[in-house]
Amino acid sequence: xxxxxxxPATLVQPVGSPLSLECTVExxxxxxxxxxxxxxxxxxxxxxxxVGIGQISSEVPQNLSASRPQDRQFILSSKKxxxxxxxxxxxxWGQEGNQPQHFGDGTRLSIL
Amino acid sequence: xxxxxxxxxxxxxxEGENATMNCSYKTSINNLQWYRQNSGRGLVHxxxxxxxxxxxxxxxxxxxxxxxxxxxxxxxxxSRAADTASYFCATDLTGxxxxxxxxxxxxxxxx
Numbered sequence: 066x067x068x069x070x071x072x073p074a075t076l077v078q079p080v081g082s083p084l085s086l087e088c089t090v091e092x093x094x095x096x097x098x099x100x101x102x103x104x105x106x107x108x109x110x111x112x113x114x115x116v117g118i119g120q121i122s123s124e125v126p127q128n129l130s131a132s133r134p135q136d137r138q139f140i141l142s143s144k145k146x147x148x149x150x151x152x153x154x155x156x157x158w159g160q161e162g163n164q165p166q167h168f169g170d171g172t173r174l175s176i177l
Numbered sequence: 178x179x180x181x182x183x184x185x186x187x188x189x190x191x192e193g194e195n196a197t198m199n200c201s202y203k204t205s206i207n208n209l210q211w212y213r214q215n216s217g218r219g220l221v222h223x224x225x226x227x228x229x230x231x232x233x234x235x236x237x238x239x240x241x242x243x244x245x246x247x248x249x250x251x252x253x254x255x256s257r258a259a260d261t262a263s264y265f266c267a268t269d270l271t272g273x274x275x276x277x278x279x280x281x282x283x284x285x286x287x288x
Contacts, residue, residue, distance in 0.1 A: 071219075099275070108265065108280035109220075124275070155219055163269035163276050165210060168219030 067092035071156045071169030079177050084129075084143040086172050088156030091137065096158040098139040099166065100131055103153040115139060116161075151176045181209070181249075181266040181279035189285045196253040198282040200266030201246075207269040209242060209249050210276065214263045223251075223264075256286045 071088045078084060090096050097116050101109040111124045113131035121131050128147060132140045139156060153173055159166040181202045190196055200209065208227045212220040226233045226242045226249065233240045239252040253260055263283045267276040 101278075106283075109278040111275055114275055122274075153217075157219075163207065163274075165222040165225055166220075166267075166276065167222065170219045171217070173217070 067158075067167065069156065069158055069167055069169045071172060073172060074170065075173045075175075077175045077177060078146050080148055081145050084141070084146050084150070084174070086141040086154055086156075086174075088139045088141075088169055089137055090139075090158045093137070093158065093160075095136060096160065098133060099157040099159070100139065100141050101155040101157065103155060103171075105152075109155065113141070146176050148176050150174065181268045181277065183264070183266055183279045183282040185282060186280070187283045187285070189287065190256055192256060192258055192286055192288050194256055194286075196256050196260070196284055196286070198251045198264050198284070200249045200251070200268075200279060202249075202266075202268045202270070202277075203247065205271045206244070207271055209240075209269070210267045211238075211240060211249075211251050212265045212267060212278075214265065214281070216262070220265065253284075256284075258286050258288050260284060261286045 068091045099114045100112040103109050115121050115133045129143050153171050155171045156169040157166040181200045184199045210225045211223045214220045224235050224240050226240050237254045242249045263281040265278050265281045267278045
């Protein structure tokens with residue numbers, strides 16, 4: 066069966082520090098991969114999605130970036146975090162098209 | 178905004194009662210999906226209804242879709258305390274390559 070791993074579960078970082086969140090998927094090949102951010106009490110904001118290795122689409126201009134170095138690995142990065150980057154970050158995978166997406170358990174990021 | 182909008186934002190009921198949540202959207206869709214999120218966790222897919230379908234059932238869940246009104250409803254029958262969660266609709270909009278999520282309905286089921 067397919068599984069998705071996302072870590073760390075919680076992270077506290079100072080303003081201006083770098084960020085690297087990792088997401089890996091097991092049990093499927095060539096998945097579509099997604100990074101979302103969820104502010105408290107709000108819906109999901111799509112940040113990046115990828116349909117293949119090295120293919121990244123950005124939905125919202127910001128100081129975050131994403132990379133897909135391997136088929137089932139998706140990384141969210143920042144060189145210098147801002148206070149506004151605080152939130153709950155979710156990774157998800159899906160098959161081609163807008164079929165159901167399967168989510169990781171998220172990373173709670175707090176910027177001090 | 179093209180995203181689905183859930184209504185109500187919050188719903189509080191007693192165990193055994195039915196819970197109904199609604200989702201409205203603005204443009205044509207390929208399908209509409211409902212997800213559940215327990216506090217502090219990721220979303221879990223519940224049900225997908227295609228644009229040519231009008232009703233779907235899964236256990237205690239019943240989803241309807243009215244494309245003429247651009248709306249969908251999620252009914253949870255005989256609610257349990259364990260149904261307490263936030264529920265989101267997500268639309269696969271025609272011409273868009275990703276899902277668009279609403280802001281969710283927070284459901285509280287009291288014992």
